[in-house]
Amino acid sequence: MSQTTLPIRRALISVSDKAGLLDLARALVAQGAEILSTGGSAKALRDAGVPVTEVSDYTGFPEILDGRVKTLVPKIHGGILGRRDLPTHVEQMKEHGIGPIDLVAVNLYPFEKTVASGADAETCIENIDIGGPALIRAAAKNHAHVVVLTDPAQYEGLIDALGDGGTTLDMRRFYAGAAYARTAAYDAAIAAWFAAQAQDAFPERFALAGQRAEILRYGENPHQQAAFYRDGSTRPGVATAVQVQGKALSYNNINDTDAAFEAVAEFDAPAVVIVKHANPCGVAVADTLTSAWDQALRCDPVSAFGGIVALNRPLDAVTAEKISTIFTEVIVAPDAADDAKALLARKKNLRLLLTGGLPDPTAAGTVVRSVAGGFLAQTRDNGRIAPEALKVVTKRVPTEQEMQDLIFAFRVAKHVKSNAIVYAKDCATVGIGAGQMSRVDSARIAASKSGEAAKAAGQSTPLTQGSVAASDAFFPFADGLETIVAAGATAVIQPGGSIRDDEVIAAADAAGIAMVFTGMRHFRH
Numbered sequence: 001m002s003q004t005t006l007p008i009r010r011a012l013i014s015v016s017d018k019a020g021l022l023d024l025a026r027a028l029v030a031q032g033a034e035i036l037s038t039g040g041s042a043k044a045l046r047d048a049g050v051p052v053t054e055v056s057d058y059t060g061f062p063e064i065l066d067g068r069v070k071t072l073v074p075k076i077h078g079g080i081l082g083r084r085d086l087p088t089h090v091e092q093m094k095e096h097g098i099g100p101i102d103l104v105a106v107n108l109y110p111f112e113k114t115v116a117s118g119a120d121a122e123t124c125i126e127n128i129d130i131g132g133p134a135l136i137r138a139a140a141k142n143h144a145h146v147v148v149l150t151d152p153a154q155y156e157g158l159i160d161a162l163g164d165g166g167t168t169l170d171m172r173r174f175y176a177g178a179a180y181a182r183t184a185a186y187d188a189a190i191a192a193w194f195a196a197q198a199q200d201a202f203p204e205r206f207a208l209a210g211q212r213a214e215i216l217r218y219g220e221n222p223h224q225q226a227a228f229y230r231d232g233s234t235r236p237g238v239a240t241a242v243q244v245q246g247k248a249l250s251y252n253n254i255n256d257t258d259a260a261f262e263a264v265a266e267f268d269a270p271a272v273v274i275v276k277h278a279n280p281c282g283v284a285v286a287d288t289l290t291s292a293w294d295q296a297l298r299c300d301p302v303s304a305f306g307g308i309v310a311l312n313r314p315l316d317a318v319t320a321e322k323i324s325t326i327f328t329e330v331i332v333a334p335d336a337a338d339d340a341k342a343l344l345a346r347k348k349n350l351r352l353l354l355t356g357g358l359p360d361p362t363a364a365g366t367v368v369r370s371v372a373g374g375f376l377a378q379t380r381d382n383g384r385i386a387p388e389a390l391k392v393v394t395k396r397v398p399t400e401q402e403m404q405d406l407i408f409a410f411r412v413a414k415h416v417k418s419n420a421i422v423y424a425k426d427c428a429t430v431g432i433g434a435g436q437m438s439r440v441d442s443a444r445i446a447a448s449k450s451g452e453a454a455k456a457a458g459q460s461t462p463l464t465q466g467s468v469a470a471s472d473a474f475f476p477f478a479d480g481l482e483t484i485v486a487a488g489a490t491a492v493i494q495p496g497g498s499i500r501d502d503e504v505i506a507a508a509d510a511a512g513i514a515m516v517f518t519g520m521r522h523f524r525h
């Protein structure tokens, strides 16, 4: 059944982002609407020859206090909020000379962008819009009679509706919902800024807000629905990256790409991380990206199939050629050379994401995950072990090379789901055990996978022979350490802190291996 449409006789336009302004205004004027507008918006319209009345002329009250008060007057808010179906409202509006306003088009002072640009506090505060949200909320409340537009992307739909005789209730209701979501997100950003100023990581009320970037084909599984939201953070990564080519990203692609890129950013030298199901299955740093790729792939070439590859240097053509020889879902890098891009363009489905930079692994931040009935918030794991804080607890001291590998392996373990055991040699992983309920199982699985990888490479000795190993948390018993020794590792790094540390240290000494305590744990669930 077709719905009654409402024409627009008077419209109020007050926009910071002037995109699409002229098209909207011209369409309104063409169907006979009077346009009221604030200073800058009115000027833009006048300059383009669109007939407009300044709000200050309409209300008889000037814009004052450097624009802090422009539209906050009864003649404007009464015109928006008055119910046309209530005789008392109609009467009162007439009595006070208030004309109805049927459309409000407002977009807000760019508070979020101002904060992201690193502006000083005074500038941020001046960019808190007061009149705009008041107009938006008033129009959205009275959506039975008024249509509210809060984003230039909505103008086209409105212009189409004007062609069909006006707005329908469904349309006005939809835009009203979008309007409250916009002001809620705006206030969430302001509240977050105030909390950050006060260094209050966990304020009494915590508002999450995001802008939908995309509706995804499905969620983690095909029977789940999903969407991707951006929270406005400028941290280089999957949310800010430009997709140069390939199919649309899936829910799992986005999650895995995030894990891979955050991991690869841990390293200063050229590095490659290959991720499957949010866990690294090969990580290496080397003198060149190409050799880092070779070594990362060698760790677990079977799991690397269909993986996500993250690089911490611009992708070059040689590395791109090598990566493209195996089926890869996503490549994410800060940048890519033109010849590398041209080469990958042959693989139509392969997604290439360029981030323009690397996230700072030591930067502070808050991460959130949902649980039934709430969500957990914690500061990001930006922990880094300081070499001078490392404590050698065994008789044998690690060699320089072992120490370098230990620090590398522990940094990888930070990005592996617990219980995590990572074997490494020459700054490349040679076995990764992830997500097991028992630490011994993680140690065993990683070692047996490395045996398979060695066989596949035509080697008779497992890759773990002569390696070092990292554990994301302490060994509750000596059995985990004994498994690592049996796999052929010569040095171990772990947080320490178990009540049975003495037993574990004794087992390491008995095996003649070196062991280092970090004092820092890297659980990841």
Ligand SMILES: NC(=O)c1ncn([C@@H]2O[C@H](COP(=O)(O)O)[C@@H](O)[C@H]2O)c1NC=O
Pocket (backbone or CB within 6 Å): 014, 015, 016, 017, 037, 038, 039, 040, 041, 042, 067, 068, 069, 070, 071, 072, 106, 107, 108, 109, 128, 129, 130, 131, 132, 133
């Ligand atoms: N103070 C007010 O009464 C007021 N009314 C509307 N604004 C904002 O002024 C901006 C448009 O200003 P201009 O048209 O002068 O460029 C819009 O972002 C709008 O949200 C106001 N500014 C801030 O609060």
